[in-house]
Amino acid sequence: MSAPDISAILVAGDEGPRIGISLHSLVDAATAARSAGLTVEATVVLAAATPGTRAALVEAEEHGVRVEALDATDPGAARNQAAAAAAGEHLAFLDGGAVWTQNWLVAAHALCAGGGARVIAHPEIHWFYEVGRELYFPPDQDDPGFDPAALRFGNCWDAQALAATAVYREVPFAELGADAEPGELDWHWSRATVEAGYRHRVVPETVNFRRRRPRTLR
Amino acid sequence: MRQWASRVRPTAGADGPDVEETQGLASSVFERLRWCAHPRFYLAQLDEGERGRLGDEPGVEAVVKHYLEVGAPRGLRVSALFNPDWYADRLAEIGLAVPDGEVPFLHWLRTGWDRRVVPTPLFDPDWYLEHHPVLESHPRWILHHYLTRGCYQPQWVPSPAGRHHGGAADDGAARRQDPLFLPELLHRAVDHDLTRTSWLEEGVRAVLDRRRRLDDPALRTQIDIAADLEPGLHSPLRVELPTVAPPYAHPGTRMAEAATAAHSALGVDQVDTVVLVPHCRMSGAARVAGLFTDAARVAGGPDSVAVVSTDLPVFERPSLFPDDVRVLDLTRHVAGMAQPARRDVLHDLLQALRPARVVLINSLLGWQLVGERGEDVAGFADVGAYLFTWEIDEHGHRYGYPVGPFQQGLPHLSWVLFDSDRMRAELVDRYLMPAAARDRMIFLRNPIADFSVDVGGVLERRRAAGLPVRVLWAGRFDRQKRFDLVVDIARLRPDLEICAWGKPVLEDIDLDPDDLPPNIRLMGVYDGFDQLPLDEVDFLLYTSGWDGIPNVVLEGAQSGLPIVASAVGGVPEVVTPETGYPVAEVDDPAAYVAAIEALLADPAAAAARAAELRRQVHQLFDADDYRSRIAKLLAEGPMS
Numbered sequence: 001m002s003a004p005d006i007s008a009i010l011v012a013g014d015e016g017p018r019i020g021i022s023l024h025s026l027v028d029a030a031t032a033a034r035s036a037g038l039t040v041e042a043t044v045v046l047a048a049a050t051p052g053t054r055a056a057l058v059e060a061e062e063h064g065v066r067v068e069a070l071d072a073t074d075p076g077a078a079r080n081q082a083a084a085a086a087a088g089e090h091l092a093f094l095d096g097g098a099v100w101t102q103n104w105l106v107a108a109h110a111l112c113a114g115g116g117a118r119v120i121a122h123p124e125i126h127w128f129y130e131v132g133r134e135l136y137f138p139p140d141q142d143d144p145g146f147d148p149a150a151l152r153f154g155n156c157w158d159a160q161a162l163a164a165t166a167v168y169r170e171v172p173f174a175e176l177g178a179d180a181e182p183g184e185l186d187w188h189w190s191r192a193t194v195e196a197g198y199r200h201r202v203v204p205e206t207v208n209f210r211r212r213r214p215r216t217l218r
Numbered sequence: 219m220r221q222w223a224s225r226v227r228p229t230a231g232a233d234g235p236d237v238e239e240t241q242g243l244a245s246s247v248f249e250r251l252r253w254c255a256h257p258r259f260y261l262a263q264l265d266e267g268e269r270g271r272l273g274d275e276p277g278v279e280a281v282v283k284h285y286l287e288v289g290a291p292r293g294l295r296v297s298a299l300f301n302p303d304w305y306a307d308r309l310a311e312i313g314l315a316v317p318d319g320e321v322p323f324l325h326w327l328r329t330g331w332d333r334r335v336v337p338t339p340l341f342d343p344d345w346y347l348e349h350h351p352v353l354e355s356h357p358r359w360i361l362h363h364y365l366t367r368g369c370y371q372p373q374w375v376p377s378p379a380g381r382h383h384g385g386a387a388d389d390g391a392a393r394r395q396d397p398l399f400l401p402e403l404l405h406r407a408v409d410h411d412l413t414r415t416s417w418l419e420e421g422v423r424a425v426l427d428r429r430r431r432l433d434d435p436a437l438r439t440q441i442d443i444a445a446d447l448e449p450g451l452h453s454p455l456r457v458e459l460p461t462v463a464p465p466y467a468h469p470g471t472r473m474a475e476a477a478t479a480a481h482s483a484l485g486v487d488q489v490d491t492v493v494l495v496p497h498c499r500m501s502g503a504a505r506v507a508g509l510f511t512d513a514a515r516v517a518g519g520p521d522s523v524a525v526v527s528t529d530l531p532v533f534e535r536p537s538l539f540p541d542d543v544r545v546l547d548l549t550r551h552v553a554g555m556a557q558p559a560r561r562d563v564l565h566d567l568l569q570a571l572r573p574a575r576v577v578l579i580n581s582l583l584g585w586q587l588v589g590e591r592g593e594d595v596a597g598f599a600d601v602g603a604y605l606f607t608w609e610i611d612e613h614g615h616r617y618g619y620p621v622g623p624f625q626q627g628l629p630h631l632s633w634v635l636f637d638s639d640r641m642r643a644e645l646v647d648r649y650l651m652p653a654a655a656r657d658r659m660i661f662l663r664n665p666i667a668d669f670s671v672d673v674g675g676v677l678e679r680r681r682a683a684g685l686p687v688r689v690l691w692a693g694r695f696d697r698q699k700r701f702d703l704v705v706d707i708a709r710l711r712p713d714l715e716i717c718a719w720g721k722p723v724l725e726d727i728d729l730d731p732d733d734l735p736p737n738i739r740l741m742g743v744y745d746g747f748d749q750l751p752l753d754e755v756d757f758l759l760y761t762s763g764w765d766g767i768p769n770v771v772l773e774g775a776q777s778g779l780p781i782v783a784s785a786v787g788g789v790p791e792v793v794t795p796e797t798g799y800p801v802a803e804v805d806d807p808a809a810y811v812a813a814i815e816a817l818l819a820d821p822a823a824a825a826a827r828a829a830e831l832r833r834q835v836h837q838l839f840d841a842d843d844y845r846s847r848i849a850k851l852l853a854e855g856p857m858s
Contacts, residue, residue, distance in 0.1 A: 021448050028447070099448050101440035124431070127441075132456035137428045137463040149478070150470030153562055205437045209444055209451045 004039040006030075006105055007088030007165060010065075011079065012044050015096040016052035023056075025099040027063050033105040040105065041088050045070050047078030048178070053096070076173035076185050079159075083168035092162035099209040107203045108162035118198050120163040123206040130211040141200045148194050155187035155216040157200050160208055171196050183214025242286075247327045253365050254297035254327075257281040258396050262404055263294045263412050278395055290321045293413050298340075298403050299365060300326060301419055305337035334359060339422045340399070342377045349375050349457060369397035372556075379425040379467060380460030382418055385556035401554035405472055421466025428463050469559055477566040480551040484544055484571075490514075490522040491852070492573045492599075494564075494584035496529035498538065500694060500723055500743070502769040503606055506637065506664055507579040508538030510604070513848035514577075515540050524571065528564060528583035548583075561587050569598060575632070575852065578603040585623035592630030600632040600855075605641060606766035607787050609698070620645060633658045633856040638766045638788025658856045662848075664767065665841035666776040669748035674778040674829050676753050681821040689814075690755040690779070692719040692744065692770050693762070697726045700784070703761040706807035708735040711814065717755065719744045747773035755779070757817060757824070760793075762786055763804065775835045780828040782813045797831035799824075 010026045012019050023044065030040040044060050046053070046069045060067050068085065072078040083091060090109055094100060101123070108121035126136040138157050139146045150156065159173070174188040193200070243251065255278050261269050272284060285296040295302075302322045309315055309330065316325045326337050336343060343360045346368070347353055356363050368374035370392040372385050382399035391398055405417040431437060445451055465471045491514045495507045507525070514523045524544045527533055531549040539545060548567070552560040564587055568576055576599045578584040588601055595601055609618040620641065624634075628649075636642035639661045646656050680688075693699045701718070708716050712735065719741045722729060731740055744750055747770065758774035760783035767788040774781050775792060783793045784804040793800045799817050803809035817824045 024447055025444070028443075099444050099451070102443050103440055124437075127451060128459075129451045129453045131453075132459045133451075133453045134459035135429065135461040137425075137461070139464040139468075143465060145465045145471075147465060147471055147474060149474035150465065150468050152477075152566055153470035153473040153559070154468060156464050156468065156470075205434065205440060207437070207441060207444065209448065 002039075004041040004088045005090060006033060006038060006109055006162070007041045007043065007086035007091045008033075008094065008105060009082050009086065009091065010042075010044045010094045010096065011075075011082070012046050012049045012053050012057060012096045013075075014048075014050045014053060015056075016050060017056045019053050019056045019096050022094060022096055022098055023060055023063070023065065025102075026094055027065060028102050029100045029105045030064070032102045033109070036106045038106065038109060041086070042066065043068055043082070043086075045078065045082045047075065047082075048073040074175045074177060075180070076175040076188075079168070079185075080172045080175075083165060083172070086165050086168075088165055090162055091165040091168055093160050095160055095210065097211055098160060101205075101207045104203075104206050104208070105162070107206050111201060111203050112162060112164060115199075115201065117164050117166065120157075120161050120167060120193060120198050120200050121203050122157050122161050122200060123208040124202050124204050125207045126158060126213070126217070127207050127209045128211065128213040129209065134213055136213060136217060138200070138202055140202045141194075151187075151191050151194060155183060155190050155214075157186065157190045158208065158214075158217060159186040159189045161200075163198070167193070167198060171198070181215065182212075183216030186214070187216045243324075243327075247324075250327045250331055251282055251296075252278060253362070254299060255282050255285070256296065256298045256395055256397060256400070258394070258400060259298040259403065259412075260285060260289065260294065260296045262407060263289075275394070290324065295323070295413055297323065298397055298400065298416075299338045299369070301338045301340075301415065303414060304339050304419075305330065305335065308335050308337065331359075334361075336361060339419055339426060340377055340379075340382060345378055346374070346376050367392070369399065370395075372398060375460060377422060377425075378429060378458070378461050379422040380462070382422070382467075384469060384472075384554050384559055386554055388554070398554060402472065405475070417466070421463070424466050425461050425463045429461055469555075473555070473559055473563050473566070476551040476555070477563045477570065480546060480548055480563070480567050481570050483551070484524055484526075484546045486521055486524060486544055486571075488572045489524045489544075490518045490574045491524070492568060492571060492576045493523065493525045494576065494578050494581035495525060495527050496581050496583075497527055497532040498536065499532050499534045500721070502766070503580040503604070504535060504538055505667075505769055506604060506606070508540075509664060509844065510577065510579065510635075510848065511543055512540050513845045514852060515543055516845055517849035517852050524573075526564070526567070526581075528560075528581045557586070558590070561590065565591055565594065568595065573599050575600040575602055577601075578627075580604070580606070580619065585619060585627060588630055589623055589626030592627055596630040596632075601627070601630050602633045602635070602851075603627065603631055604635045604637075605645075606637060607641065607764055610764050628655075631658065633660055633851065636661050636766075637664045639791060640788050641766060660851070660856060662844065663839045664769075664772070665844040666772050666835055666839040667747065667769075668841065669746070669776075671748050671752060671777040672832070673752045674825060674832065676778075677756050677780055677825050677828070678821045680756055681818070686715045687713060687818060688755045689714050689716045689757060689759045690719070690750065690752070690774075691716055691759045691761070692747070692750065693760075693768075694720055694724070695722040695727065695729050696724045698763055698765070700761040700763045700804075701727070701729065703805075703807055703810065704738065704759065705735060707759070707761075707810050707814075708738045710807055710811050712737050714814070715739070716759070717741050719750060747777070752777050752779060757782060757814075759810070759814075760784060760789070761804075761810070762789075765789065767792065772835060772839060775828075775831045776839075778828050778832045780817055780824040781831065782810060782817060784810075792835065793831070797827050797834060799827075 008030050010022055026042055030042045033040045042065045044065055044067045070078050070081050072081045111121045112119050122138045128134040171192045173185055176184055260281050300323050305322055305326055316322045341364055364376050372387050375381050383402055403416045403418040410416050493511050498504045511523055511525055520542050526546045526548050528548050552563050564583055605620050608616040608620045642659050642661045691704055695701050716738045721743045757780040760771055762784055765787040781793050781798040783789050785800040785802050786804055790800055799813040801809050801813050
């Protein structure tokens with residue numbers, strides 16, 4: 001049996017009942033991808049998930065989503081563990097509390113599959129909405145004005161990306177501990193992947209919705 | 219003749235201030251032009267020779283005049299808030315165009331302004347009003363508010379692309395007509411034709427273009443589907459926050475280039491010691507920074523030391539530092555950046571310089587860096603610091619580097635130097651420091667200045683000759699130095715002739731020269747204590763309310779002057795009843811008068827004390843000893 005095209009992984013933590021919205025988004029995007037002829041392994045990983053979050057996910061498998069409890073509680077270690085267990089050729093992370101546009105998996109997979117193994121796909125827009133809409137357009141590393149040195153002072157990309165699963169194994173997430181500032185993990189990973197020679201690209205017509213912009217994402 | 223020429227040509231033979239006559243513009247239009255003029259932006263479009271002719275800070279009037287005579291015909295922009303291409307597009311939307319040959323900016327001032335045409339991508343009136351509803355009552359066109367106030371104050375957000383600047387306030391911005399966004403506008407200036415556009419304007423256009431992507435039907439469909447799932451993503455009832463679209467507006471883009479430019483401006487790849495100073499002006503700390511730098515340079519050799527000035531673009535006394543030590547004005551590179559951006563640029567610069575040690579000598583930015591990212595800095599360099607004295611606020615409470623910053627930085631400090639044993643003892647005692655911490659707190663006397671003066675005997679000769687009693691007071695006319703006591707003393711003893719040298723630096727007191735007693739003479743600034751007429755005065759008066767070991771006291775002592783001094787901070791380590799006339803009741807003018815009268819009552823005894831003081835400071839405050847101890851500290855660490 002061949003590996004699925006995509007492992008779509010929702011990382012659940014302390015979201016409580018809100019995780020249901022993210023689960024729904026995962027299911028919708030996976031369904032859209034399957035309709036486009038892709039094979040998708042949809043998984044929720046429980047990384048230090050609170051009882052409220054676990055309770056909200058008790059019927060996840062009825063929606064075709066495998067639920068996996070992780071030993072790791074460190075956010076970076078949890079993602080690394082999830083990446084190690086993923087069966088797909090490509091891997092997409094969705095943070096608990098976030099929402100993808102329905103086309104995300106299809107469009108991001110198309111970019112990565114057509115752009116070579118060293119591409120990391122990001123949505124065209126990060127849309128934050130808790131304190132008023134705030135749009136963030138991540139840069140495409142191929143933009144002529146982009147200077148990677150800017151990463152020394154602030155992050156450019158969220159780690160809710162899609163890339164070949166091998167990328168996550170070659171450049172694992174840093175284990176910064178539970179006290180790390182939101183976004184630090186993403187920033188570390190951005191720098192590490194750029195240093196490793198990967199190219200961060202954006203996928204037109206896709207959006208990732210989250211409640212709050214991390215300070216590191218500038 | 220081109221149409222603009224007839225409108226900007228000065229009228230021959232006109233005289234007087236009538237702008238209508240001399241500038242060829244209606245007074246209301248000329249007033250608008252003055253509001254819009256941004257001298258520093260205009261200067262950036264001139265070549266070096268033209269800039270030189272206008273001067274570094276030519277002011278609005280001179281720039282407007284130059285623009286009308288030279289800049290307008292050449293297509294230069296005098297206003298950072300006028301973009302000719304943007305204006306042409308907005309005019310076209312209402313079926314208008316700039317007539318052939320007319321200067322677009324002058325057309326806007328005459329015509330576009332009255333039709334409320336916004337001539338720049340940097341300002342969106344709807345966004346401005348929505349985010350600042352208090353401006354609904356602004357009596358003029360809302361762009362007028364941004365032009366005359368908003369662009370000079372950090373709190374105003376003029377566009378969906380945000381504030382356009384790093385958020386730092388600049389008290390002089392409105393006076394100079396330097397919009398706060400100017401550093402962003404001039405970023406990568408060589409890559410842009412500033413007469414038409416800039417890094418900032420391109421960035422704002424990019425944001426606006428990307429925001430229009432939300433109108434794309436395919437994207438709209440996807441957003442609508444997501445909103446069906448989570449209606450909250452539209453943030454109903456909330457005001458939108460600015461959009462960010464790197465590389466434009468990503469602070470890291472400018473910060474990275476600032477750090478690289480600063481490193482390049484320093485002109486050296488790596489140094490052993492970086493000395494962080496706030497600025498260099500008339501202060502004892504500046505002198506000590508120079509002494510330490512010299513000692514470190516002697517120990518490590520040329521190019522082993524760099525001085526980085528971090529807080530103010532002032533370097534008035536470069537002669538305090540060795541000629542062959544490189545000095546960097548970091549403030550020039552971080553202009554307009556708010557914290558923590560300036561801190562992070564300094565951190566990046568230090569990492570690039572790979573020093574063995576970083577030494578803080580009253581640098582606020584340096585203390586902030588060590589307080590907030592001390593673990594990072596200590597990971598690649600030893601961190602040393604100098605502490606001189608705390609400050610006292612108007613309520614009598616202590617603050618300053620030995621209070622909060624020292625506490626924050628203490629875990630990361632390899633050593634701290636004190637020029638006053640009392641200051642060191644106070645900190646050791648307050649923290650009940652164990653031996654390992656105490657050993658890192660080092661008392662080291664600063665060397666006396668390198669001049670040889672001995673006015674021993676002058677007091678006795680002047681008294682014997684019956685000359686008026688002349689008093690020397692020298693220092694900063696700042697709150698700390700208590701010049702108010704000098705005024706009181708002068709009133710209590712009108713027979714004293716007090717010669718006061720120095721100038722206000724911090725400008726934290728009101729000093730009206732016309733309201734001083736007639737027996738106080740303001741002598742102006744001085745360049746070196748030994749340049750003062752020391753053999754024409756009877757004694758030195760020192761009145762500071764708090765201090766460490768003041769240079770002026772040491773310099774008076776080494777010159778053989780009798781000294782009457784407030785017994786504050788480290789002063790009693792120098793001026794004792796055996797060597798001078800310390801005043802314990804430091805706030806009481808009568809106590810100073812009593813000390814002065816004791817001095818004058820027995821000139822021979824006063825001269826003897828001054829001679830003993832001179833002998834002591836020459837013995838204890840020795841330059842060679844200072845250099846050798848600094849060399850040992852840098853080579854072997856504080857436990858040596």
